[in-house]
Amino acid sequence: MNVIETKNISKLYKQADQEIRALDNVTINFKQGEFTAIVGPSGSGKTTFLNSIGGLDSPTKGQVLIDNKDITKLNSNQLIDFRLTNIGFVFQSYNLIPVLTAKENVEFIMLMQGASKSKRDKRALELLEAVGLKEQLNRRPNQLSGGQQQRVAVARALASKPKFILADEPTANLDSSSTANLLDIMSRLNEEERMTFIFSTHDQRVIDRANRIITLEDGKILSDINVK
Amino acid sequence: MLIKIAWRNVWRNKRRSFITIAAIFIAVFLAILMRSLQLGMYENMIKNVVGSFSGYVQIHSKGYWEDKNINNSFEVSESVLNSINKIEGVSNIIKRVQTGVLSSNNKLSKFLYVTGIEQEAEEKLTDWNKRLIDGTLLDDNGQSIIVAKGVAKYYDAKVGDSLIFIGQGYHGMQAVGIYPIQGVIDMKNPNLNNMSVFMSLKSAQDFVSAKNRITNLVIDKEQYFNEVKIAEKVKSKIDIQSRDVMTWKEMTPQLDQLIEADNAGGILIIIILYMIVGFGIFGTVLMMTQERLYEFGVLISIGMKKSKLMIILIYETIFLTFVGVLVGFVISWPIVNYFHYNPLKLFGAAADQLESAGFEPIIPFMNTYDIPLVHGFIIILISLITCIYPIIIISKLKPIKAMNR
Numbered sequence: 001m002n003v004i005e006t007k008n009i010s011k012l013y014k015q016a017d018q019e020i021r022a023l024d025n026v027t028i029n030f031k032q033g034e035f036t037a038i039v040g041p042s043g044s045g046k047t048t049f050l051n052s053i054g055g056l057d058s059p060t061k062g063q064v065l066i067d068n069k070d071i072t073k074l075n076s077n078q079l080i081d082f083r084l085t086n087i088g089f090v091f092q093s094y095n096l097i098p099v100l101t102a103k104e105n106v107e108f109i110m111l112m113q114g115a116s117k118s119k120r121d122k123r124a125l126e127l128l129e130a131v132g133l134k135e136q137l138n139r140r141p142n143q144l145s146g147g148q149q150q151r152v153a154v155a156r157a158l159a160s161k162p163k164f165i166l167a168d169e170p171t172a173n174l175d176s177s178s179t180a181n182l183l184d185i186m187s188r189l190n191e192e193e194r195m196t197f198i199f200s201t202h203d204q205r206v207i208d209r210a211n212r213i214i215t216l217e218d219g220k221i222l223s224d225i226n227v228k
Numbered sequence: 229m230l231i232k233i234a235w236r237n238v239w240r241n242k243r244r245s246f247i248t249i250a251a252i253f254i255a256v257f258l259a260i261l262m263r264s265l266q267l268g269m270y271e272n273m274i275k276n277v278v279g280s281f282s283g284y285v286q287i288h289s290k291g292y293w294e295d296k297n298i299n300n301s302f303e304v305s306e307s308v309l310n311s312i313n314k315i316e317g318v319s320n321i322i323k324r325v326q327t328g329v330l331s332s333n334n335k336l337s338k339f340l341y342v343t344g345i346e347q348e349a350e351e352k353l354t355d356w357n358k359r360l361i362d363g364t365l366l367d368d369n370g371q372s373i374i375v376a377k378g379v380a381k382y383y384d385a386k387v388g389d390s391l392i393f394i395g396q397g398y399h400g401m402q403a404v405g406i407y408p409i410q411g412v413i414d415m416k417n418p419n420l421n422n423m424s425v426f427m428s429l430k431s432a433q434d435f436v437s438a439k440n441r442i443t444n445l446v447i448d449k450e451q452y453f454n455e456v457k458i459a460e461k462v463k464s465k466i467d468i469q470s471r472d473v474m475t476w477k478e479m480t481p482q483l484d485q486l487i488e489a490d491n492a493g494g495i496l497i498i499i500i501l502y503m504i505v506g507f508g509i510f511g512t513v514l515m516m517t518q519e520r521l522y523e524f525g526v527l528i529s530i531g532m533k534k535s536k537l538m539i540i541l542i543y544e545t546i547f548l549t550f551v552g553v554l555v556g557f558v559i560s561w562p563i564v565n566y567f568h569y570n571p572l573k574l575f576g577a578a579a580d581q582l583e584s585a586g587f588e589p590i591i592p593f594m595n596t597y598d599i600p601l602v603h604g605f606i607i608i609l610i611s612l613i614t615c616i617y618p619i620i621i622i623s624k625l626k627p628i629k630a631m632n633r
Contacts, residue, residue, distance in 0.1 A: 081533075
């Protein structure tokens with residue numbers, strides 16, 4: 001079953017007097033439980049593609065269907081609600097809320113969804129335990145290492161029980177042991193809970209773990225390989 | 229959790245928050261002190277001129293105020309007095325007969341105002357015991373008089389000396405009498421000191437042959453009650469076709485105008501103070517918004533509604549302002565109360581100037597809670613107005629653009 005379908009999406013930017021085609025007629029599907037790495041040189045359109053399927057940016061042309069719903073037709077408020085209930089985000093710079101503790105950061109998303117205090121507590125503890133941060137519940141982001149912050153970000157992304165997780169260069173700021181640790185957690189969640197992960201990355205360690213690798217160049221799909 | 233986030237965000241940049249809170253504190257502190265001093269001074273002026281003699285509201289016969297003649301006197305029934313007494317805020321009712329006379333002693337003569345009073349009721353308005361500088365107070369059946377100190381000085385008269393009065397009685401009767409001086413009083417007002425003589429109400433009515441008639445019915449009020457509202461209620465209890473009801477502002481418009489003019493200057497200074505603080509708060513809100521646009525973009529990306537983000541920013545601004553207002557109140561209020569109970573005493577030229585205008589040379593601070601409440605509310609309102617800017621910014625914010633900054 002397809003979780004995400006894109007149909008001929010294109011994204012044009014105007015820079016000075018030049019028109020830049022960041023995505024060019026990209027048509028692609030993602031199935032439940034895939035662990036996909038989107039690779040390509042800088043400027044190939046990886047981030048634009050992730051932003052388009054994440055509802056953060058609207059394509060100039062084409063459709064993005066999530067569970068058969070065309071999200072390009074949604075207005076900005078509907079998109080915020082859509083993202084909250086369907087998509088988990090993991091950013092390169094972690095982007096945790098600096099004034100909240102690890103547990104509060106994970107709870108935050110559920111609070112936005114209107115979950116009760118007891119549900120929030122229970123799920124936040126389960127998720128932080130799953131990412132190995134049970135002992136760091138009450139630490140704020142500035143008291144955590146980069147790897148730990150990114151694991152909190154993964155827990156936060158999972159908190160809303162999304163249909164898929166989009167991760168934009170999630171390991172770019174991490175050392176090798178933190179990267180390995182993070183990928184272990186993501187792989188386990190993918191295998192055990194069939195959570196769909198889509199990464200944009202340059203990192204070979206991430207690419208090595210992926211079961212599907214899509215290469216973009218000049219906004220077009222150069223290759224789409226199932227590796228496992 | 230939104231409140232928790234807002235509170236913690238306030239303390240993310242402690243130095244900036246402290247500077248903003250300090251600016252708000254100084255504004256509130258100065259505003260409370262300035263207004264307490266100003267309003268306390270006005271209250272004292274009103275108390276001196278109005279509360280000590282004329283009362284806050286008076287009832288006269290129609291036309292008496294324009295032509296202060298004993299023929300414009302009136303009778304007042306007990307039932308009317310009782311109904312006025314029952315009005316909320318009325319503390320005391322005083323009957324007076326006032327008439328102009330030509331007075332003389334030896335070779336000197338002078339125009340004076342003779343006022344017939346009920347000593348007991350009068351003492352509730354004017355602290356006669358404290359003002360009596362020689363002799364004793366009147367009794368209701370006595371035939372003697374109390375003279376103001378300016379009159380005693382003019383005639384070089386002492387207790388036991390007598391003054392002769394010649395005036396016009398009711399309906400053309402002649403009013404003539406000789407009255408021994410029983411006491412000398414300081415009216416704390418140069419005009420009143422130079423023109424006032426007091427006798428019992430009964431003596432005054434006999435003098436002008438106007439038994440049971442009065443010229444002024446003085447109504448005193450309890451503190452913080454509005455005299456205009458009391459006057460309106462009084463009008464509903466009497467025949468307004470034949471009576472005038474006047475407040476002190478109508479009887480002494482020059483004092484009201486003096487206060488209004490001075491008050492306008494004070495308000496102008498406070499407006500300038502608020503503008504400075506308003507821009508200070510706006511500067512902080514501007515920085516708090518601009519430096520966190522990336523963060524706002526992230527929060528919207530992960531599903532936070534813009535309205536909730538706006539609420540957090542409003543909370544942050546209110547917290548900052550509230551702390552400043554609270555500190556301003558906590559520090560200023562003991563000072564205000566101290567000077568309320570221990571008024572500032574003026575000396576030298578300033579004191580002379582006030583005394584010559586008929587005011588006591590002291591400035592008691594006013595300590596009513598509406599002063600800090602009003603100024604605290606104004607500052608919070610200003611801070612809410614400054615929130616319009618981040619609200620506009622957030623409403624137009626596109627997460628991708630914010631995160632690409």
